[in-house]
Amino acid sequence: YTGAFGANVRFILYRLRRIAGPLQVIGVSATVRNPSEFAQQLIDAPVYVVEERGGRRSALHVVVLYPELLGQTRCVLDVATRLVRAGRKTLVFANTQQYAERLTYLAREEGLANADVHRGGLPPELRHPVERAFAATPPAINPLFCTTTLELGIDIGDLDAVVTLMTSYTRFLHRAGRAGRRPNREAICVLVLNPEDQLGYYYRLNPHDFFSDVDPAFIAPKNRFIAERQLIAAASDKPLRPYEVPDAFKPVVEDLLSRNLLRRTPSAFLPTREGRRLLRRYNIRGSGSRVTIYCGDQVLGERELPIAINELFPGAIYLIRGRFYRVEQLNLSRDGETGIAILKPDPQAKGHETRALATETIEYFRPLTEPRYAWKTLVAYGEMRIRISVHGFVERDLRTGTVRRAARFESPTSYCFDTLGLVFRAPPPVAAYNDRAIERLSREHRMPEHAIPRSILEAVSLRDLLGLGGAFHAVEHSLIETNKPLTGGGEVGGLSLGTTGVIVIHDAVRGGSGAAELLFRHFEEAVRRSLFVLSHCICKRLAGCPRCTHSFKCGSRNYPLFRLGALESLLQVRNHVPSEFDFSEFLGMEGLVDLPTRSYAA
Ligand SMILES: [Zn+2]
Ligand SMILES: [Zn+2]
Structure with missing residues (x-):
């Protein structure tokens, strides 16, 4: 019951108490490292821990x-x-x-x-x-x-x-x-x-860490998106009286009233018809917003948003029970809650896969807690609105990875969602950013077809794109890929704003899951692990390799990347070089994106 699911369970216990009165809750776990802290968060009451060691049944x-x-x-x-x-x-x-x-x-x-x-x-x-x-x-x-x-x-x-x-x-x-x-x-x-993965390489060099990296169990009690739905559900269970609303959620109720999802009677709040409709589409296993997948008039499945945008864009190849389909159309509702993807069986897609080429912009950012300093680097955490735009895709052979074709859309397929994440500014590399290194890097590291939208290419020189953009993009990859264990299995996506050094790492779920918050709190440890992999990889490549700088989630096909620059930038963070930023300057800027996929936790 971790992450967003845990937040739902916490609300369901709150709703049960409203109906049934005081409850005794018994929880069982074989794997939680912090049972007392976690259970207290989950059931919102004092906890007594009973521990026992048991054996297995067979070898x-x-x-x-x-x-x-x-x-x-x-x-x-x-x-x-x-x-x-x-x-x-x-x-x-x-x-x-x-x-x-x-x-x-x-x-x-x-x-x-x-x-x-x-x-x-x-x-x-x-x-x-x-x-x-x-x-x-x-x-x-x-x-x-x-x-x-x-x-x-x-x-x-x-x-x-x-x-x-x-x-x-x-x-x-x-x-x-x-x-x-x-x-x-x-x-x-x-x-x-x-x-071909940074975490795999990390564990190869530090195998014992795998067996001690027990997830810290976490929930996202402040997830606003979940709070909205659960409060409407509570009002449907029985009329919700003002004193029953926890203080932290009073503003949420006000907001629901103003959006006509709840209505006020003299003594209580009740759901409106619109509110009940919202609830019918809700699923506590995910954030509830999803795309329904059709072939003809038959429903073949569904996919959660925002992940769906990376997998079901027009032209994408999608497998269902081992058969190959091609997406003909993707229609998203205006409020971002639902969508329809229309697929057709495509014999020509057999043995191929597609990858989205995408960028992201941050439309607003509002800090939720006091920013903190990791050494002397300012790290902020808060709510943000992200616009993810798929500009095109590449189609590759599934076995060999050979690119069969690349396509760019006339106008991108976009999707906006609110989530939680952290922001910091990586210091620019100084020593690594020299003419000879960048020249070698540009010979070694050819830009893949269509990988970078023209709007980004035209804004900077190739030298800056590689030497600065590549370094920051690699910092972002490294922090996400090497530190999955620190996010408790919750999936995150990230973006790197060109040559500015501003890096955003956010939850992959609408409304947030709390995963990026763990990275925010353990930022120093994340930097240490990334430095370990970036400095230990034996590849001789300036751009790095799948073990040290690449990410399979990359929306720009692992371009640009600059391993030495990333290493120098993170070393500066660890060596107390001051780095601050004013985030308002970066709103609306297009950045290189690493798409949320839910790879670690499916
Ligand atoms: Zn490498
Ligand atoms: Zn990337």
Whole structure:
């Protein structure tokens, strides 16, 4: 019950108390590192912790692989194939919905005819048969590729093997716990680290950190978006009396009244018809705003906003149950709450994938807490409105990554959302920013087709774009990619404002999840870990490599990047070089973006 989901649970307990009176709440966890603090936040009452150590039922072998030569996808497919051929019932956890789909497609192509997929976003009538077929003895589906959907809860019978991609240690424990439940039968759990990833590289050099990086459980009690919906729900449970509204949420109620979502009677607040309608679309597992996916008049699934904008733009390739579709149209409602994507099966898309090319701007920023100093760097945290614009896309071969075509839209597909995030200004590199280094960098680091919108290219010289923009962009990648464990598994996106050094890291969920707040509070530790990876990577490239500066979420195809510049900039932060900013100067500026995807936690 962490993140946005935890915030919802906290409200549901508040609503239960309104109806049922005082409650005794019992919570159980095998993995929370801070049970007392966390439970207090969650249930909003004093907590007593009872701790107990217990054993497992049967032997579980844990293997950690770092497939330096094979690569992640190849390695996962090989391991799954061996396990299935040896008659082992195997569940594979992928980190994104579309990656689970691609693995399923590739596994079938390689002769695992009974491979299938179970993921969020598929309608129940597609998911339930898969659950039953996998639970059967012997299983009619094997292997099964899934996302977090099968981590807990759903009964899928006994497993012999679990394969998982990089995830937090807490989630790893949940996943491993799916195997080896039968007494006297050994089971195996394989963790495949991504050799093309900064966190994978960090753990390769510091493997013990993986097993001690237990997520701090966190919730986002101040999430306004969730508060609005839960307060309307509370008023629907029974009329909400003014004294029942917690002080922190009184302004939210005023706002709901002014937007005609609640109405005032002499003694209480009641939901309006508009308010009830908003509630019907709400889902506590996500922020509630989503795109419905259609093929003809059949609903094939849904995808949460804002992530949907990166995956369902016009022209995007989208996989559903291992089949290839192409997005024909994406229509978003004016309020940003809902949308419709119309897809068509596309045989020509088979074996391909698309990646969005995008930029972001910050439309407003309002600090929520006092800014703090990390050493002498000012870091602010608050509410912000983000406009994300997809300008085009590249289409690549799924196996080799070879680019088949790149396209740029006449007018971008845009989406605006409010969320929470941190802002700071990275100091410019001085020593690394010299003629010879930039010249070498420009020879080594060619701009990929269409990667940077003309509006950004025309504003700066190539020298500044590479030497400054590249350094700051790499700082942003590094802070996000190396520090996923610090955000408690909550996904964040980021943007780097050109050559200014201003970097924004924000929650990937509408209304915020609290993940970026953890990074804000642990900023020094984040800088230390990033410095470790940036300085230890053995690549000789000035731009860096997937292990030290790249991000698979990058909306500008990992361009520009300048590893040495990033290293120097972060060293200045750690060496107490003062850095402040006035954020009002940067509102509306277009920046290079790293798209929210929910990769770590699906
Ligand atoms: Zn490198
Ligand atoms: Zn990027």
